[in-house]
């Protein structure tokens with residue numbers, strides 16, 4: 001698989017991030033981040049005191065005040081830089097997508113003729129013809145024809161994909177190119193509402209809103225900021241009363257050290273980078289909320305065919321039952337599959353060829369094809385002579401035959417059970433009231449599935465396989481794959497019922513799907529991952545789309561969501577723990593001259609009061625850029641239960657958060673002390 005996606009930070013991204021760090025100093029922008037906004041105001045106050053020392057009577061402290069001002073300014077710039085850097089990759093990606101979105105000429109069908117129009121004029125419902133070498137002018141559904149389409153502009157995948165009318169592979173995306181044949185497409189989106197438009201605004205972050213989780217954390221951080229603001233402001237009169245002189249820049253330095261600037265500066269970068277990780281993984285998440293929900297999932301609904309198994313269910317054997325001959329069984333299976341375009345149907349005809357079996361193709365001429373439906377779980381053909389040929393799930397065919405007064409051969413169940421126990425799918429073949437035998441459809445569980453489900457179990461996620469297949473096959477595959485639970489013979493509406501049942505117990509549910517009949521369930525699920533190859537309805541209902549159309553990717557999406565939540569939690573813990581250490585650096589320094597006993601609190605043995613304050617402030621600033629890589633990459637995630645994880649993170653980031661600044665500030669003080 002060749003990916004053209006940009007996944008590295010380029011010098012140009014870094015350059016524009018540096019520029020943006022200054023642009024973001026605009027107070028109207030800063031106000032959205034209350035913690036850093038307080039720092040910005042503090043910076044301005046110290047700046048005023050440096051510029052007008054006469055007015056503030058701060059002539060003696062100009063050197064110190066300039067230093068404080070510069071460190072504070074850097075603190076704000078570092079936080080802005082973190083956010084700008086996180087946004088950079090998305091912006092670069094949006095730029096390259098915009099190049100894909102040029103205006104092109106479309107062949108619009110008007111009456112019986114074709115009119116050349118600009119793609120920007122196309123509306124929902126318009127019909128266009130796209131021939132070899134041409135670009136598809138808008139999102140839509142193929143209504144006739146078959147073509148291979150190069151979707152690399154959108155998916156980064158260079159191998160063309162087949163698009164054809166009818167079924168689950170009929171949706172096409174504007175901006176992709178037809179590389180062979182010719183298709184007729186019904187446009188499904190008005191200008192400005194296309195998939196490409198949505199993708200651009202998504203990676204650009206235009207629609208980025210704070211998620212509920214981020215909002216809750218912001219509220220906490222703002223409350224902490226207000227509390228420390230009150231503490232610091234009330235220090236001044238108290239000091240006054242004790243006849244201790246406290247300079248305003250020192251109080252501001254104390255405040256900035258105490259409020260959670262580390263997480264305040266990195267919070268938005270963490271969220272953007274998390275979304276970006278999902279995008280780099282070729283999954284489009286419609287909102288940050290969806291990614292976070294993925295991190296909190298309790299239950300995952302997966303279908304069997306194509307998700308847990310490879311899904312190329314191939315006919316591998318014909319089995320006759322009762323007194324029927326193998327030749328007749330195979331022959332009717334083939335006639336019943338003649339116009340069945342599903343992979344299962346095609347594989348029956350291939351098996352006939354491979355086994356050199358002959359059958360009378362002309363029988364089907366003029367017959368009426370009965371398409372496979374998940375509701376009936378059968379397909380076949382009604383012959384012109386009145387005979388009805390069916391193949392399908394064994395219980396469905398049995399019911400159909402019995403309804404016509406037929407009987408079920410005694411050895412049918414034993415034969416189908418054998419296939420099912422081996423994990424295969426048995427399809428019964430019948431003509432009118434007579435069952436001839438079985439088609440053995442083989443499918444294999446994808447390698448490594450059981451390890452992945454084991455990982456999910458350790459994360460505390462329950463997996464439920466929902467399949468239209470029979471209970472025995474389902475049980476075998478479920479055992480082999482290691483899912484926790486399964487539901488067999490499920491119809492599309494059963495999926496939504498399972499989701500509702502789990503949600504009623506207060507659980508968050510994820511599911512994948514691609515068909516139009518999956519759309520309601522995808523919309524109902526907290527995390528719905530649709531396949532890009534799937535129908536427009538599925539893609540619209542879901543809150544994520546996988547551009548590679550790999551349904552098992554939901555597992556990685558969950559891991560990314562968890563990593564995002566964990567990174568945020570870990571850095572919050574670290575940030576707050578950090579501030580404790582700074583308290584011990586600054587408080588003794590502030591009072592030491594007036595209250596010599598305070599020296600007992602000077603546990604760090606810092607050089608001088610001024611050096612102590614500056615060192616704490618410098619540490620407070622540089623910890624932000626130092627943690628940018630962690631915020632962007634996310635903390636390493638190992639599957640384990642939520643409570644063990646919490647314990648581990650408290651030790652690493654809580655204890656680490658207390659110890660690191662003691663060492664850091666002490667080291668910085670050794671240098672700073674040489675100058676002040």
Ligand SMILES: Nc1ncnc2c1ncn2[C@@H]1O[C@H](COP(=O)(O)OP(=O)(O)OP(=O)(O)O)[C@@H](O)[C@H]1O
Nearest residue numbers: 303304305342372374377378379392393467468469
């Ligand atoms: N082309 C076909 N013709 C006749 N019967 C079919 C055909 N394809 C599948 N079936 C039968 O219908 C059943 C249901 O198919 P469906 O696609 O709804 O579910 P599934 O593929 O078995 O399971 P999953 O939901 O895991 O994809 C299958 O188990 C099989 O017995």
Ligand SMILES: [K+]
Nearest residue numbers: 256257259261
């Ligand atoms: K701080």
Ligand SMILES: [Mg+2]
Nearest residue numbers: 303305306468
């Ligand atoms: Mg299926």
